[in-house]
Amino acid sequence: MSVAAFLRNGLRLLIPLALASTVLLYLYPLFGRCAFPLPSRDVDAAFEATKALHWPLDRGLDALSRQVLQSVVGGHSEGDQPASPPPPPTKLAPFRLLVLADPQLEGDTSIPTNLLGTFPHVKSIVRHLTWQTQHWCFRERLRQVAHDLVDICFEDIPYLLMSLHKRFDLVGNDFFLAHIYRTLHWWTRPTHVTVLGDLLGSQWIGDDEFQRRSSRYWDRAFRGGERVPDDAASWPEHDYGLAGVLRDEFDPDNVWARRLINVAGNHDIGYAGDLTPELLERYERVFGKANYELRFGAPANASRRRDADYMRVEPEVRIVVLNDMNLDAPAKDTSLQDATYHFLNTVIATSALVEQEGVFTLVLTHIPLHKPQGLCVDAPFFDFHGADDGSGVKEQNMLSPDASKGFLEGIYGMSADPLAAAGGLGRKGLILNGHDHEGCDTYHFVNQTNGTSAAERSWEVARWADAQARGLPALTTAGLPGRREITVRSMMGGFGGNAGLLSLWFDEERWEWEHEFVTCPLGTQHMWWFTHFLDAGVLLVILLYGVVSFLTAVEGRRLIDILFSYSDFDIKTVLQDSVKGIATTLRLDPIDATMAIMLLRVILIATAALASAIPAPSGTVPFKHPIPFKYHGAFNGLLLVPSNTTMAPTPTWTPPNLPICQKGALCDCSRIKDPNSEE
Structure with a gap:
C-alpha cells in the first residue's frame, strides 16, 4: 500500500473519531443535560429552558408544530375544542450560582529541576575534577565521580524528563480548568460564580511564584473573570445597600456573572498556625477581600405581603464570604483571628430577626463543619506545629465542634431550646464549602425533644439523601431545626472536573426562599488530553497527506x-x-x-x-x-x-x-x- 493510500485510509478513521470526541468535549453540558434547577424541580424542563437560551426558535417551533397538528388532526370535527395557546415560557431561577472548588494551580514547587537544578551531578563532577572539593585521597575523588555518573543516569535524566512533563502538564491543566469554567458559563448562563478556596496549590510559595500563578489564574484558567471590587465587598451594617437586583430572566449585562466570588483556602493563606498579615495582604490584593458580605434583592408581588405582618420583609439573598481558616486556635497571629471573629459577630448582629421571613443566608467558606468519622471521605483531623513554631494549627480537615456549633447557632440563629426565639428554628440558609476534594452533602440538625434540657441535646449530622428519606427537612417546624451543608467536589481532573449548579427562587405563597443543587462533571483530564492530541494528530496527518499528494502530482x-x-x-x-x-x-x-x-x-x-x-x-x-x-x-x-x-x-x-x-x-x-x- 502506498503512503498516500495509507494516510487517506487513516484519515477516514481518524476524522470522524476526532469530530465526535471534539463535539462531545466542547458540548459536554449539552450531552450531560446540565442545567440550573427550576422552581418546578423538573429536570427535563430545566434542560429545555437552558437549551432555549441558545436556540430560542426551538420553543416557538414546538408551539407551532402543536398548533398545526391540532388543526390537521382535529380540525374536521364540530365538537373539537379550539387549539390551546402555547404554554408560557418557563422562568429561570433568579439566582443561579456556578460553584467551583479547589482548582489548586500548581507551579514551580512541583517541578524537580526548579528545586534541584538541571543536571546537578554534572556540576558535582566538575567540582570534583577541578579540585573544588576535599577528599582524603584521589581514589575517593574518583569514587565520587563514578557515583555522580551513575546518578546522572538514574536521577538527573529522569528528573529532567519529569520536569518537562510537569511543565507541559501544568499548561494543559490550566486549559482543562478553563474549559470547565468557560463551557459551563456559556451553556448554563449563571448570574453569579464562586470558587470555594484553594485557588492556588501552596501557601508557602514566594511572592514571584505567587504572582505567576495568580496571572495564570486570571489570564488562563478563569480568563474573562473579574475580581470583586473592594467597594462592592461590603462590611456588614444595619444600613446597607444592595449589590444588585435578581431577575428571573437572562440578563446579558449582568456584571456579577463575570465577577468571581473567591474564597480563601488553606493553600492560599495557610491554616491558623500559618496565617500572617503578609500572606493575607497579597491574597486580598489579587483575589479580593477574605471577609465580606453581598446582598441581592428580588422583586416580589407586594400584594402577597401582609402589610400588617411586619415579619415579612422584602425578599433578599445575603451572601456571607467568610475566612474560616483561623476560627480554631491556637493561631499564629491572634490579631488576624480577632478580626475574623469581629466580622463574624458583626454578621450575627446585623442579621434579620429569626422571626422575620424573606431573607436567605448563603455562607461561602472553605473548611467544612464538624462531622463524625465515616459520614464523608475526610474524617475529623487536627495537627499542630511544634512549640518552636508557635504551636498553632498546622492542618485540619474540619472545623472543631465548637466552631461548627457557633456557625449554626450564631449565623443561622438555630437553637436546641424550643423556647428560644422563633422556636429555635433559625433563619433560612445554606452552607457551601470545599476542602474535602471528594465532596459531601450533609444535613445538620438538632432534636429538641431529646433529653429534658437544651444542654443535654447535641447537633447531629446525616447525609442529605438519608435526611430526605427520613423526612428531616420537612420536620423543621416539628422540633427538628436544621440546615444543609454542601461540600463541593473539586474541579480538578483527578476528581472528575466537577462543578455545582445552585438555584435559588422565592416562593411568594410561603414567603420564603427555596433552593436546589445539582452537579455537572466533565470527567477526568484524560478525555481532554486525548481529544486535543487526536485533533493535533489529525491536522498533522492532513498536512502530511497534502505533501505526499503534492509530490505525487509533480x-x-x-x-x-x-x-x-x-x-x-x-x-x-x-x-x-x-x-x-x-x-x-x-x-x-x-x-x-x-x-x-x-x-x-x-x-x-x-x-x-x-x-x-x-x-x-x-x-x-x-x-x-x-x-x-x-x-x-x-x-x-x-x-x-x-x-x-x-x-x-x-x-x-x-x-x-x-x-x-x-x-x-x-x-x-x-x-x-x-x-x-x-x-
Whole structure:
C-alpha cells in the first residue's frame, strides 16, 4: 500500500473519531443535560429552558408544530375544542450560582529541576575534577565521580524528563480548568460564580511564584473573570445597600456573572498556625477581600405581603464570604483571628430577626463543619506545629465542634431550646464549602425533644439523601431545626472536573426562599488530553497527506527512480565531486565540505524513503531499473541525464551492469572504478 493510500485510509478513521470526541468535549453540558434547577424541580424542563437560551426558535417551533397538528388532526370535527395557546415560557431561577472548588494551580514547587537544578551531578563532577572539593585521597575523588555518573543516569535524566512533563502538564491543566469554567458559563448562563478556596496549590510559595500563578489564574484558567471590587465587598451594617437586583430572566449585562466570588483556602493563606498579615495582604490584593458580605434583592408581588405582618420583609439573598481558616486556635497571629471573629459577630448582629421571613443566608467558606468519622471521605483531623513554631494549627480537615456549633447557632440563629426565639428554628440558609476534594452533602440538625434540657441535646449530622428519606427537612417546624451543608467536589481532573449548579427562587405563597443543587462533571483530564492530541494528530496527518499528494502530482516518483538507478558508490562519487567543486569556489573548510556531503546523502536517502512508496501518476509508464545514466564529472557538479540524450562531447562513463544481489545481501561495488580517473 502506498503512503498516500495509507494516510487517506487513516484519515477516514481518524476524522470522524476526532469530530465526535471534539463535539462531545466542547458540548459536554449539552450531552450531560446540565442545567440550573427550576422552581418546578423538573429536570427535563430545566434542560429545555437552558437549551432555549441558545436556540430560542426551538420553543416557538414546538408551539407551532402543536398548533398545526391540532388543526390537521382535529380540525374536521364540530365538537373539537379550539387549539390551546402555547404554554408560557418557563422562568429561570433568579439566582443561579456556578460553584467551583479547589482548582489548586500548581507551579514551580512541583517541578524537580526548579528545586534541584538541571543536571546537578554534572556540576558535582566538575567540582570534583577541578579540585573544588576535599577528599582524603584521589581514589575517593574518583569514587565520587563514578557515583555522580551513575546518578546522572538514574536521577538527573529522569528528573529532567519529569520536569518537562510537569511543565507541559501544568499548561494543559490550566486549559482543562478553563474549559470547565468557560463551557459551563456559556451553556448554563449563571448570574453569579464562586470558587470555594484553594485557588492556588501552596501557601508557602514566594511572592514571584505567587504572582505567576495568580496571572495564570486570571489570564488562563478563569480568563474573562473579574475580581470583586473592594467597594462592592461590603462590611456588614444595619444600613446597607444592595449589590444588585435578581431577575428571573437572562440578563446579558449582568456584571456579577463575570465577577468571581473567591474564597480563601488553606493553600492560599495557610491554616491558623500559618496565617500572617503578609500572606493575607497579597491574597486580598489579587483575589479580593477574605471577609465580606453581598446582598441581592428580588422583586416580589407586594400584594402577597401582609402589610400588617411586619415579619415579612422584602425578599433578599445575603451572601456571607467568610475566612474560616483561623476560627480554631491556637493561631499564629491572634490579631488576624480577632478580626475574623469581629466580622463574624458583626454578621450575627446585623442579621434579620429569626422571626422575620424573606431573607436567605448563603455562607461561602472553605473548611467544612464538624462531622463524625465515616459520614464523608475526610474524617475529623487536627495537627499542630511544634512549640518552636508557635504551636498553632498546622492542618485540619474540619472545623472543631465548637466552631461548627457557633456557625449554626450564631449565623443561622438555630437553637436546641424550643423556647428560644422563633422556636429555635433559625433563619433560612445554606452552607457551601470545599476542602474535602471528594465532596459531601450533609444535613445538620438538632432534636429538641431529646433529653429534658437544651444542654443535654447535641447537633447531629446525616447525609442529605438519608435526611430526605427520613423526612428531616420537612420536620423543621416539628422540633427538628436544621440546615444543609454542601461540600463541593473539586474541579480538578483527578476528581472528575466537577462543578455545582445552585438555584435559588422565592416562593411568594410561603414567603420564603427555596433552593436546589445539582452537579455537572466533565470527567477526568484524560478525555481532554486525548481529544486535543487526536485533533493535533489529525491536522498533522492532513498536512502530511497534502505533501505526499503534492509530490505525487509533480511526478515525484520519477526523481526517486533516478536516484535509485544509481548505486551508493555513484551517489557518493557524484556528491563528493559536486561538493568539492562548490567548496573550492566558495573556499570552504574541508571539514565543512565533508559535513555537507553527509547532509546531502541523508537528505537524498530520506527523500527516497518517503517517495519510494508514492504511486506513479495515472497514465504514466513507470521507469524500470536499472536506467543507464551518464555522469558528467567535468563540471564538478551533479548532472544526471538519460543516456540517449545528446550532450556535448565530454569524457563519459557508463556504469557496467551491476551484479544481482540476493535479498538482504550487499553488492560489492568496490571493484568498479571510473576509467577517467588518474588511478
